[in-house]
Amino acid sequence: MNDNQMNYGIAEKHSFKDTLxxxxxxxxxxxxxxxxxxxxxxxASQNKISKNDLLRLLVDNKQLQNQIxxxxxxxxxxxxxxxxxxxxxxxxxxxxxxxx
Numbered sequence: 001m002n003d004n005q006m007n008y009g010i011a012e013k014h015s016f017k018d019t020l021x022x023x024x025x026x027x028x029x030x031x032x033x034x035x036x037x038x039x040x041x042x043x044a045s046q047n048k049i050s051k052n053d054l055l056r057l058l059v060d061n062k063q064l065q066n067q068i069x070x071x072x073x074x075x076x077x078x079x080x081x082x083x084x085x086x087x088x089x090x091x092x093x094x095x096x097x098x099x100x
Contacts, residue, residue, distance in 0.1 A: 005041045008049075008098035010034050010091055013080060035079045036094065050079045054094070061097055064090070 013033040036054055037046035049057070051068070054075070058065045068075060073090050075081040083091060 007039045007041075008095055009037055009039070009046075010083075010095060011037050011046060032082065033080045034083050034091070035081070036091075048079050051075050051077050054079065057098060058094070064094055064097060 011034065013035055036049040038049055039046055055065055055068060058068070067073060067090050073081050073087050073094075081087070081091075
């Protein structure tokens with residue numbers, strides 16, 4: 001999947017609205033938004049991957065595709081998701097698969 005010119009990862013989305021929501025919220029678990037991204041060699045910018053693009057990248061791994069389709073990762077159309085104890089392993093498996 002990885003042609004040595006791309007690197008896949010997970011980044012936390014930072015927005016003003018997220019910051020306001022988390023002020024004073026000690027238990028801010030589940031309010032942090034994350035997304036999958038791809039970086040191309042020689043270009044330091046991160047391009048967010050949408051849910052449909054992610055499903056296309058995982059076409060040869062039905063198990064990971066099914067976990068996304070069953071909302072075990074609870075990823076929206078834009079590619080954003082919240083990370084918790086249960087779905088951290090799924091996100092790590094996706095990154096490992098894409099960077100293999």
